[in-house]
Amino acid sequence: MQAKHPEESRTTLTDLVLPSETNPLNNLFGGELLARMDRAASIAARRHSRRIVVTASVNHVAFNKAVPLGSVVTVEAAVSRAFKSSMEIFIDVWVEDRESGKRSKANEAIYTFVAVDETGSPVAVPPLEPETDLEKERYEAALRRKQLSLVLAGKMKPNEATELKALFEN
Numbered sequence: 001m002q003a004k005h006p007e008e009s010r011t012t013l014t015d016l017v018l019p020s021e022t023n024p025l026n027n028l029f030g031g032e033l034l035a036r037m038d039r040a041a042s043i044a045a046r047r048h049s050r051r052i053v054v055t056a057s058v059n060h061v062a063f064n065k066a067v068p069l070g071s072v073v074t075v076e077a078a079v080s081r082a083f084k085s086s087m088e089i090f091i092d093v094w095v096e097d098r099e100s101g102k103r104s105k106a107n108e109a110i111y112t113f114v115a116v117d118e119t120g121s122p123v124a125v126p127p128l129e130p131e132t133d134l135e136k137e138r139y140e141a142a143l144r145r146k147q148l149s150l151v152l153a154g155k156m157k158p159n160e161a162t163e164l165k166a167l168f169e170n
């Protein structure tokens with residue numbers, strides 16, 4: 001299968017924060033942001049694989065900044081590494097300043113999606129070829145994150161997570 005670049009899967013969703021989507025402090029409810037990120041990541045995984053994709057794992061989420069009611073929020077997702085049937089998706093969340101229009105980073109997350117056939121069985125996806133420095137950095141670290149996620153899910157023995165272990169040994 002021919003390799004694809006992260007740019008080919010990049011997906012941008014921009015939407016407002018409405019009153020029904022906020023918590024008692026009038027900030028965006030965490031679950032609503034998770035859903036928006038899942039939708040953007042799912043489209044990115046589909047664009048990369050051109051297959052049915054399912055969320056296998058939410059590997060990391062950081063709610064670093066509260067997002068107030070009325071904000072314009074942009075969720076940007078792209079495949080950061082493709083393995084055999086799984087894809088790591090990196091998601092950046094930006095909030096736009098009303099007056100200046102300047103975007104600032106509010107949150108980020110990392111999801112894993114798996115491409116499946118009509119029966120739900122995993123199928124192979126094209127490899128990913130990173131281009132920019134940031135894409136290369138995310139690509140390099142993705143294998144360690146996959147191993148950590150599999151160890152936490154009880155699907156890999158810690159002593160088999162070679163690249164992850166090397167982080168602590170060097």
Ligand SMILES: CC(=O)SCCNC(=O)CCNC(=O)[C@H](O)C(C)(C)COP(=O)(O)OP(=O)(O)OC[C@H]1O[C@@H](n2cnc3c(N)ncnc32)[C@H](O)[C@@H]1OP(=O)(O)O
Nearest residue numbers: 042053054055056057083084085086112114122149150153
């Ligand atoms: C878009 C949506 O929101 S869909 C709704 C929510 N998601 C779902 O319903 C998915 C339900 N889960 C499933 O269908 C299955 O568990 C699947 C398809 C995700 C995985 O199926 P499995 O039988 O575990 O398949 P298998 O063990 O071969 O794993 C498939 C791939 O997923 C990876 N994987 C599985 N679990 C994890 C995990 N927790 N973290 C990271 N990667 C994982 C495996 O490493 C493997 O990757 P590779 O093929 O690239 O090496």
